[in-house]
Amino acid sequence: MTMIKTIFETAGDKFVDFCDRAIRSPRGDGFRPLKVAREAARAINDLFGQPVCSADERRHRRVERQKPVPPPPSLFRRNASTPPV
Numbered sequence: 001m002t003m004i005k006t007i008f009e010t011a012g013d014k015f016v017d018f019c020d021r022a023i024r025s026p027r028g029d030g031f032r033p034l035k036v037a038r039e040a041a042r043a044i045n046d047l048f049g050q051p052v053c054s055a056d057e058r059r060h061r062r063v064e065r066q067k068p069v070p071p072p073p074s075l076f077r078r079n080a081s082t083p084p085v
Helices: 002-024 032-047 055-066
Strands: none
Touching: 002 032, 002 055
């Protein structure tokens, strides 16, 4: 199971790397239709929270995802240091 997950993750990473390089590269910006298409792709990427990002950013996001999330503070329970109201 983990081998299949690793294969899909690696293939997905390669695809995302390709897309990231394609929309971030200044190559071909002299050709107006290509520049407009890239600007639209960047805007859509920003709109969806930048799922297409650099390898470093993906690595950082994976590390952050592995960290445990602290429980939210209770709104109704008083802290020991909070004076009674």
